[in-house]
Amino acid sequence: MSSLEWAECQLAEIELLTSMFPTQEELEITDQLALAELREYVEGSAGSPPPSRPQFLIKLKLDTASMDMRDVVLSCAYPSEYPSVLPEITVRCSDLSRAQQTQLRGDLNSYLLENCQGEVCVLSAVDWVKDNLQLFINKSLSAAPTSKKETVSSHSEEVFSRLWIYSHHIYNKTKRKNILEWSKELGLSGFSMPGKPGIVCVEGPQSACEEFWSRVKVLTWKKIMIRHREDIPLDHQGEDSRTVENIDSLRKFTGFEEAMFDPHGNRDNISTESPKFHFSKNDRLLDKLCAIKDYMCHFCKCNLIFSPPKTEMDIIIKKKKKKFGKVFVDFI
Numbered sequence: 001m002s003s004l005e006w007a008e009c010q011l012a013e014i015e016l017l018t019s020m021f022p023t024q025e026e027l028e029i030t031d032q033l034a035l036a037e038l039r040e041y042v043e044g045s046a047g048s049p050p051p052s053r054p055q056f057l058i059k060l061k062l063d064t065a066s067m068d069m070r071d072v073v074l075s076c077a078y079p080s081e082y083p084s085v086l087p088e089i090t091v092r093c094s095d096l097s098r099a100q101q102t103q104l105r106g107d108l109n110s111y112l113l114e115n116c117q118g119e120v121c122v123l124s125a126v127d128w129v130k131d132n133l134q135l136f137i138n139k140s141l142s143a144a145p146t147s148k149k150e151t152v153s154s155h156s157e158e159v160f161s162r163l164w165i166y167s168h169h170i171y172n173k174t175k176r177k178n179i180l181e182w183s184k185e186l187g188l189s190g191f192s193m194p195g196k197p198g199i200v201c202v203e204g205p206q207s208a209c210e211e212f213w214s215r216v217k218v219l220t221w222k223k224i225m226i227r228h229r230e231d232i233p234l235d236h237q238g239e240d241s242r243t244v245e246n247i248d249s250l251r252k253f254t255g256f257e258e259a260m261f262d263p264h265g266n267r268d269n270i271s272t273e274s275p276k277f278h279f280s281k282n283d284r285l286l287d288k289l290c291a292i293k294d295y296m297c298h299f300c301k302c303n304l305i306f307s308p309p310k311t312e313m314d315i316i317i318k319k320k321k322k323k324f325g326k327v328f329v330d331f332i
Helices: 003-020 033-042 098-115 122-142 146-155 173-185 204-219 240-250 285-298
Strands: 026-028 055-065 070-079 088-093 159-167 187-193 196-207 224-233 256-258 302-307 313-319 326-331
Touching: 003 026, 003 033, 003 055, 003 122, 055 196, 070 122, 070 313, 070 326, 098 122, 122 313, 146 302, 159 204, 159 240, 173 187, 173 204, 173 256, 196 204, 204 224
Parallel strands: 187 256
Antiparallel strands: 026 055, 055 070, 070 088, 159 196, 159 224, 187 196, 302 313, 313 326
């Protein structure tokens, strides 16, 4: 199929979905500009394919065996080559654990790959979720802890993790929004640095980090990988508060932010948009900075220079390509 044929299929499916889910409470187009650009391209007003494709949410209220109404949200994003490749679909339901949502998404993708490859398939995905949601809710209920002893045991095995994720590039605003929202939803701290290459660091409970990675990696990327990871078993003593204290004491970052740098400014100026990441005095700053140095030098082809004073540490990354100027990150 050609780019125009892909675009025509995408626009036709969105118009069908709009007729089936006519209200904002049922179908929410989260990127109206992308939809307008897609329409212009299909109608011939634009000579080249749009740089991004529409993103939208389908909000369902489904009956379950308990006769309760469940709120389910399908987050959908079209790759440029859709329907030749599968869309990016994430399913959210508060009654499912993170593990169950991950399994549901995997099973849904397997179904679409087997039955809908090369065809528009969002409605097929909606029907599949309607037919299979109850099965996953039942599994989630049966997997719930049955005793305090089991709960304590699961806490005692908790591990603190930190993932350093490298992507060939991060530009898409929906992906950037997802990274911010998912990190906050999962209680992770760290940062995301859009651009080429893109870098994401997340830290927190291992289960939350794995869930974050499972969501991110299924999106459409030219290249994405975990470049480095740290896993630290927690010294748990039987109290939930103790676990939380251990996790927080191991964090290098407070909250999660998108690190926005100005790559096109004057080469003699340091961007004032750089966020400050706060570290406690007892943290191994030098080790962390060395990890960032390896990251930048290997993937960004930068010369990284830093010297650690007693109270603060400055990193200046000098890009080899002059047009990028300087990027400044301030660690306190």
